Amino acid sequence: MTARERIAGTVANYVDERTGAAKWAKKNLTKVFPDHWSFLLGEVALYSFIILLLSGTFLTFWFDPSQREVLYEGGYEPLEGLHMSAAYASTLHISFEVRGGLLMRQIHHWAALIFMAAIVVHLLRVYFTGAFRKPREFNWIIGVGLLTLGIVEGFLGYSLPDDLLSGTGIRIAEAIIQALPVVGTYIAFFAFGGAFPGEAFIPRIYTVHVLLLPGIFLALITAHLMLVWYQKHTQWPGPGRTEKNVVGYPLMPAYMAKAGGFFFIVFGVTAFLGAVASINPIWLYGPYNPGQISAGSQPDWYMGWLDGLVRMAPPLESHLFGHTISWNILIPGLIIPGILFTGMALYPFIESWITGDKREHHLLDRPRNVPNRTALGAMSLTFMLVALINGGNDIIATNFHLAINQVMWFSRISIILLPPIAFVVTKRICLSLQRADRELVLHGRETGRLLMLPHGEFVEVHEPISPELAWKLTAHEQAPALALEDFDARGVRRRGGFKNKIRKRISRANAEVIAKPTASDLKEIEHH
Amino acid sequence: MSNEIEAIKDPGLPAHVHRKTDTDPIAEKRAERQVAILFLISALGTLLFIYSYYFIADDVFIFLPVMGSSNAHQLFLGLGLAIALFFIGAAAIHWAKTLMPDEEVIAMRHTLRSEDEDRDAFVATVKERAGAAGLGRRSLIKRTMGLSLGLIGLSPLVLLRDLGPLPKDDLTKTSWTAGTRLVTDPGDRPIRPEDLEVGAVAQVLPEIRPDQKRTLNDIGKDAVLLIRIRPEEFQLSAERLSWTHEGIIAFSKICSHMGCAVALYEQSTKHLLCPCHQSTFDVPRAAKVIFGPAARPLPQLAITVDSEGYLVAQKPFTEPVGPSFWERSS
Numbered sequence: 001m002t003a004r005e006r007i008a009g010t011v012a013n014y015v016d017e018r019t020g021a022a023k024w025a026k027k028n029l030t031k032v033f034p035d036h037w038s039f040l041l042g043e044v045a046l047y048s049f050i051i052l053l054l055s056g057t058f059l060t061f062w063f064d065p066s067q068r069e070v071l072y073e074g075g076y077e078p079l080e081g082l083h084m085s086a087a088y089a090s091t092l093h094i095s096f097e098v099r100g101g102l103l104m105r106q107i108h109h110w111a112a113l114i115f116m117a118a119i120v121v122h123l124l125r126v127y128f129t130g131a132f133r134k135p136r137e138f139n140w141i142i143g144v145g146l147l148t149l150g151i152v153e154g155f156l157g158y159s160l161p162d163d164l165l166s167g168t169g170i171r172i173a174e175a176i177i178q179a180l181p182v183v184g185t186y187i188a189f190f191a192f193g194g195a196f197p198g199e200a201f202i203p204r205i206y207t208v209h210v211l212l213l214p215g216i217f218l219a220l221i222t223a224h225l226m227l228v229w230y231q232k233h234t235q236w237p238g239p240g241r242t243e244k245n246v247v248g249y250p251l252m253p254a255y256m257a258k259a260g261g262f263f264f265i266v267f268g269v270t271a272f273l274g275a276v277a278s279i280n281p282i283w284l285y286g287p288y289n290p291g292q293i294s295a296g297s298q299p300d301w302y303m304g305w306l307d308g309l310v311r312m313a314p315p316l317e318s319h320l321f322g323h324t325i326s327w328n329i330l331i332p333g334l335i336i337p338g339i340l341f342t343g344m345a346l347y348p349f350i351e352s353w354i355t356g357d358k359r360e361h362h363l364l365d366r367p368r369n370v371p372n373r374t375a376l377g378a379m380s381l382t383f384m385l386v387a388l389i390n391g392g393n394d395i396i397a398t399n400f401h402l403a404i405n406q407v408m409w410f411s412r413i414s415i416i417l418l419p420p421i422a423f424v425v426t427k428r429i430c431l432s433l434q435r436a437d438r439e440l441v442l443h444g445r446e447t448g449r450l451l452m453l454p455h456g457e458f459v460e461v462h463e464p465i466s467p468e469l470a471w472k473l474t475a476h477e478q479a480p481a482l483a484l485e486d487f488d489a490r491g492v493r494r495r496g497g498f499k500n501k502i503r504k505r506i507s508r509a510n511a512e513v514i515a516k517p518t519a520s521d522l523k524e525i526e527h528h
Numbered sequence: 529m530s531n532e533i534e535a536i537k538d539p540g541l542p543a544h545v546h547r548k549t550d551t552d553p554i555a556e557k558r559a560e561r562q563v564a565i566l567f568l569i570s571a572l573g574t575l576l577f578i579y580s581y582y583f584i585a586d587d588v589f590i591f592l593p594v595m596g597s598s599n600a601h602q603l604f605l606g607l608g609l610a611i612a613l614f615f616i617g618a619a620a621i622h623w624a625k626t627l628m629p630d631e632e633v634i635a636m637r638h639t640l641r642s643e644d645e646d647r648d649a650f651v652a653t654v655k656e657r658a659g660a661a662g663l664g665r666r667s668l669i670k671r672t673m674g675l676s677l678g679l680i681g682l683s684p685l686v687l688l689r690d691l692g693p694l695p696k697d698d699l700t701k702t703s704w705t706a707g708t709r710l711v712t713d714p715g716d717r718p719i720r721p722e723d724l725e726v727g728a729v730a731q732v733l734p735e736i737r738p739d740q741k742r743t744l745n746d747i748g749k750d751a752v753l754l755i756r757i758r759p760e761e762f763q764l765s766a767e768r769l770s771w772t773h774e775g776i777i778a779f780s781k782i783c784s785h786m787g788c789a790v791a792l793y794e795q796s797t798k799h800l801l802c803p804c805h806q807s808t809f810d811v812p813r814a815a816k817v818i819f820g821p822a823a824r825p826l827p828q829l830a831i832t833v834d835s836e837g838y839l840v841a842q843k844p845f846t847e848p849v850g851p852s853f854w855e856r857s858s
Contacts, residue, residue: 240541261620268614275606290748317823
């Protein structure tokens with residue numbers, strides 16, 4: 001036994017006698033993880049979160065979350081001698097005097113943008129492949145929670161420096177709170193410690209940003225990962241992969257090295273962006289003043305869709321019995337986002353209600369094989385994209401020499417018209433892809449080689465595809481529509497007839513597929 | 529699907545294909561060297577990071593294509609860090625891909641559902657334990673427990689009461705009163721009508737005594753825009769026309785939609801545009817909303833001149849300024 005082995009053995013013995021960890025570790029060091037690039041998206045989100053914790057902690061050492069007025073006497077000349085909040089002054093200090101401070105600020109901001117982007121793309125992956133199905137509904141809901149909190153956390157984060165741009169964002173948030181019927185004014189006054197902007201809001205959101213929300217994030221992420229670990233990862237269909245097994249690489253060493261290495265890659269790329277790409281240069285905006293604003297005010301991208309919805313809202317306001325209800329704020333700012341996020345959280349249950357499928361699923365769907373779900377996803381994405389585009393309507397109008405009214409009307413019409421079109425088009429594309437898969441399995445790959453037959457006819461040579469590919473293209477299940485009878489066995493009309501009717505309708509649309517080829521079909525072709 | 533239709537069969541996991549590094553010792557050695565080089569590059573990155581921290585002055589700027597003039601200290605500090613981190617990752621992944629075992633293995637999934645007997649035992653235990661505690665029987669305890677837990681839930685609400693004052697008239701009152709002089713922002717100079725040419729815009733605030741201090745809260749309510757157009761261009765009611773002075777009209781600068789500063793004035797069309805959500809207000813028609821999500825015109829401030837010829841407010845705003853709220857009556 002070498003000295004190194006002896007030391008390692010002593011340490012391991014010490015830990016195991018107190019925790020019994022060897023039993024657990026023995027099993028889990030060889031835990032199998034399936035490999036696919038799309039499984040890295042959630043990892044990007046996780047790693048950005050760690051980067052956010054590290055860079056954020058660094059920033060707290062100098063940041064002063066106070067709206068107390070100070071006279072700036074720092075190193076940035078254009079703002080010299082101006083009155084500003086201590087929050088803004090300390091952000092300038094971090095940017096110009098603390099070595100590596102600007103780098104860390106930019107890494108923190110870039111990591112936040114990447115964090116949100118990774119969450120969204122990870123969510124799309126999970127949605128389009130059906131990874132949210134039983135038994136993973138809890139994880140889906142946790143994920144929707146993380147996305148929602150991420151938006152709030154990001155907004156609070158970029159509001160902290162108290163610059164002219166972010167102060168305007170807080171002003172808008174305050175107007176949304178104030179628009180709540182009955183309690184709005186009171187909640188706004190409690191949140192801001194009086195009228196806007198006051199001196200209480202930034203210290204308060206600082207606590208929420210650096211303590212409360214990160215704590216909730218840590219708890220939710222831990223639960224999210226523990227569930228992934230315990231339920232084992234989903235896998236793509238393919239040769240040898242079934243609902244009962246998981247095919248991939250053992251945790252130690254290859255998966256560990258890859259996942260660990262990937263953390264450094266993500267951190268490295270974020271550091272590169274922080275080094276070369278300037279982000280949120282608050283010294284150019286100046287300190288916040290409610291009487292001033294800069295043209296082209298834009299929120300960060302994950303808030304852009306919300307801003308876009310608010311921008312395109314029609315000017316509706318009710319004045320009833322001496323009270324005001326601002327529909328132009330409530331509908332785009334609270335009601336539509338509320339419906340969207342609730343619908344998203346409930347989607348696994350809605351789908352299982354439509355399909356009547358209560359079984360466990362560990363094999364992923366190829367999006368084309370579930371046309372309705374894929375089309376619904378494309379429809380929601382289109383809605384969000386139009387909203388996001390409208391969030392930058394002023395920038396678009398300036399850059400493309402359009403009138404702002406034209407861009408706005410384009411968005412107002414598109415947001416109603418384009419999503420249904422996206423649904424229909426996506427569904428057709430999915431069915432066409434299914435047809436192409438069927439052709440490929442039945443008639444093989446087009447080789448591009450032309451043959452002239454003795455009687456002068458030209459034919460293209462088709463090559464049969466591999467049994468592995470044929471299996472991959474046909475491994476999915478094609479469930480028939482739900483058979484829901486309007487009448488029971490005794491001929492009595494069943495209760496909930498209307499609900500049943502809707503369910504039947506959707507289920508029928510859901511079951512619309514191109515029949516997948518079978519071995520029998522193949523044999524029949526061979527006989528010709 | 530009927531039984532005679534035969535589905536395409538799963539051919540099973542394909543045979544493992546060995547990598548070049550598994551079979552060729554030269555390729556293996558090469559991969560080993562590559563991993564080592566990647567780790568070395570990372571180490572150089574850290575050295576660059578340390579060098580930049582101490583030895584590159586923070587007033588040196590270099591030109592980068594696309595990015596423009598960049599601060600050398602910050603740039604090389606960041607690049608050093610990026611290289612140090614990225615190449616550790618690259619080395620680890622290259623190592624895993626070329627030299628670590630790459631054979632796919634199959635593990636079986638376990639059923640998540642508990643065995644029936646465990647579930648029955650669980651239900652029995654819960655029933656028995658709950659029964660022993662008398663949860664079902666002792667309704668007096670249950671009700672009083674509900675009451676106490678419900679009441680204690682109120683305590684955080686009580687505790688949070690001191691977060692802020694009640695709104696009272698804070699949203700409806702501004703500092704403008706009859707006779708308050710309009711002063712420039714910035715500068716705090718009173719202005720006369722002649723100071724504004726036709727087509728000009730000025731941001732003004734109410735005059736304060738020298739011993740007073742203007743807070744951001746005040747500016748958030750009091751900011752006013754003065755615009756001068758030719759008097760014959762106004763399309764106003766007689767009352768509103770009497771609120772103007774020689775073609776000068778004053779509006780609250782705080783948007784009636786969500787409270788941003790309405791700062792963009794287009795001279796040729798006489799439109800005021802809010803940069804936040806593009807609500808557009810027509811100045812000659814008392815800031816009527818002609819586009820965008822705002823539902824109300826900007827409140828107009830009645831102005832006139834005092835005995836010394838300076839612009840003053842005739843009276844306070846006649847309606848609350850800024851975004852709508854529940855208690856607002858119109």
